[in-house]
Amino acid sequence: MENQIKVLVVDDHEVVRKGISTYLMTEDGIEVAGEATSGEEGCELARKEQPDVILMDLIMKDGNGIEATKKIMSFLPQSKIIILTSYYDDEKVFPALEAGAFSYMLKTSSADEIVEAIKKAVRGENVIESKVASKMMNRFRQQQQLPHLELTERELEVLICIGNGLTNQEISEKLYIGIKTVKTHVSNILSKLDVQGRTQAAVYAHRNGLMVDS
Secondary structure, three states, X not given: OOOOEEEEEEOOOHHHHHHHHHXXXXXXXXXXXXXXXXXXXXXXXXXXXXXXXEEEOOOOOOOOHHHXXXXXXXXXXXXXXXXXXXXXXXXXXXXXXXHXXXXXXXXXXXXXXHHHHHHHHHOOOXXXXXXXXXXXXXXXXXXXXXXXXXXOHHHHHHHHHHHOOOXXXXXXXXXXXXXXXXXHHHHHHHHHHOOOOHHHHHHHHHHOOOOOOO
């Protein structure tokens, strides 16, 4: 017989918590290991019961789901935490995922969808609510912006000078700024572009079409 999936339900709303637990108890292959009404209680039960999957609410009176998720992941990293909440704003989504949540679902999900998410979790397949997935993709695109877009106008001028092979002294004379200021700009440029040295910075400038005909 296939091993039972031990599930812990953490939610401070009794109707929601009891409703989910009652439904899960009717499912073959799933065992409700316990219920918790707060993040703190959830952590204690998780340590005691060692569940395979934890259904975690986010907003609770005694310890929120993000804090509980982070804590549980510190001592039970093999457990899969499925966030089950009504919230999908950035202030909740990203901290929860960064804390170690495996899946993120809304309470508008059907009982069958929750059961399926639990079964997928033990197989290593996560489920991300479409609205949340959209936010994740938008954030990913923002993070993929080219590094030079972070440069100030003056830093971009200095980078172009570097691309043209100018020394710090020559950049100082060309842009009418002090040599110490040039060095500061160069240091900032290398850091923002995440490159090692002036040569790599010059290559970056040429590869990304930053050089202008003079």
